[in-house]
Amino acid sequence: MRVGVMISFTLLAAGLLLQHLPTATAGLVVMMATPLARVLLLIRAFAIERDWAFVALSISVILLLGVSLLLAMR
Amino acid sequence: MHLLDLALLFVGGLAAGTFGALFGLGGGIIMVPLLVIALKVPMHNAVATSLVGVIATSTASTIRNLGERLPNLRLGVTLETSTVAGAITGGFIAGYLPAKALMVLFGVMLMGVAAIMSRRGEPPPLLEEPSDRGFLARLHGSYYDTVLEREVRYGVRRFPLALSVSGVAGVLSGLLGIGGGIMKVPVLALYCGVPMKAATATSNFMMGVTAVASVFAYFGRGEVLPLVTAAAVLGIIAGARCGSWLSVRTHPVALRKWFALVMVLMGLQMIWKVFH
Numbered sequence: 087m088r089v090g091v092m093i094s095f096t097l098l099a100a101g102l103l104l105q106h107l108p109t110a111t112a113g114l115v116v117m118m119a120t121p122l123a124r125v126l127l128l129i130r131a132f133a134i135e136r137d138w139a140f141v142a143l144s145i146s147v148i149l150l151l152g153v154s155l156l157l158a159m160r
Numbered sequence: 161m162h163l164l165d166l167a168l169l170f171v172g173g174l175a176a177g178t179f180g181a182l183f184g185l186g187g188g189i190i191m192v193p194l195l196v197i198a199l200k201v202p203m204h205n206a207v208a209t210s211l212v213g214v215i216a217t218s219t220a221s222t223i224r225n226l227g228e229r230l231p232n233l234r235l236g237v238t239l240e241t242s243t244v245a246g247a248i249t250g251g252f253i254a255g256y257l258p259a260k261a262l263m264v265l266f267g268v269m270l271m272g273v274a275a276i277m278s279r280r281g282e283p284p285p286l287l288e289e290p291s292d293r294g295f296l297a298r299l300h301g302s303y304y305d306t307v308l309e310r311e312v313r314y315g316v317r318r319f320p321l322a323l324s325v326s327g328v329a330g331v332l333s334g335l336l337g338i339g340g341g342i343m344k345v346p347v348l349a350l351y352c353g354v355p356m357k358a359a360t361a362t363s364n365f366m367m368g369v370t371a372v373a374s375v376f377a378y379f380g381r382g383e384v385l386p387l388v389t390a391a392a393v394l395g396i397i398a399g400a401r402c403g404s405w406l407s408v409r410t411h412p413v414a415l416r417k418w419f420a421l422v423m424v425l426m427g428l429q430m431i432w433k434v435f436h
Binding site: 090091094095098099101102105107110111113114117118120121122124125128131137139140143144146147150151153154155157158159160 | 166212215216218219220222223233234237238240241244245247248251252295298365368369371372373374375376377379380384386387389390391393394397
């Protein structure tokens with residue numbers, strides 16, 4: 087997550103200073119991926135604790151996000 | 161884009177980020193009116209910008225808060241199911257609504273928040289040893305309060321209320337580009353027995369995922385303006401660091417007073433919007 091923020095931060099700053107749209111857009115995409123990464127890490131952490139109820143809840147959140155992405159790309 | 165406009169966007173983001181991280185507001189409450197009124201950004205683009213800002217605030221402050229064990233991750237991910245469903249709904253409905261409808265809704269939302277906050281009660285005493293069994297008992301949390309200098313333990317009460325409010329917060333987040341913390345934090349703190357700091361941190365953790373759920377819809381409609389968003393988001397990230405730093409170094413009671421003051425300011429902001 088920290089690395090994601092750093093990458094996003096750099097791309098956004100570069101895109102802004104150079105007024106370069108693709109770079110800024112890439113920064114935004116990385117930024118949008120950080121919460122996804124966070125939930126994926128959460129799934130892993132709950133799985134290690136064998137806390138299956140919360141693994142299932144986290145997966146259902148990821149699935150909902152996938153549905154949203156599919157709907158948006160239509 | 162004018163360099164001055166981008167600088168203003170950065171400063172606006174800085175203010176929004178600080179308040180967002182301090183009060184679990186996500187910053188959209190400040191960001192959206194600022195973009196629409198001061199910088200003449202169309203409403204849908206402002207909401208999209210704000211949503212990316214909400215993600216940035218959430219991620220930045222969660223990185224800091226996790227070290228303090230403040231966010232209740234189990235509670236967060238459970239409430240997230242209803243919030244994300246709501247956010248997807250809100251994000252797509254926004255595509256069918258004219259800008260003016262969204263702006264009126266934003267004003268009404270601010271008024272509703274002011275009304276709720278004017279009748280604030282005292283938070284109930286914490287359930288130090290949660291008595292529930294089963295699922296609810298697994299939502300209880302604890303963290304080390306650096307101001308009180310002791311471990312704070314708490315149980316979650318009135319879970320269905322928290323789940324419903326989270327769903328509504330999700331819809332409003334998707335429609336208006338706010339984090340939704342404005343609804344979740346008071347309910348979690350006043351009715352569900354979650355201490356203010358934990359409620360704020362949990363809400364901060366949640367709103368990034370919530371905003372992603374609806375920002376896809378805005379992205380798909382081409383309403384995310386990369387340069388405007390980049391300037392605002394960089395400001396927000398810097399602001400979020402200030403806000404998060406402040407939030408663990410202030411007394412909980414003082415924090416609540418500031419929180420109440422923000423509510424009043426938002427009410428005034430709404431009146432400003434109506435008469436101008």
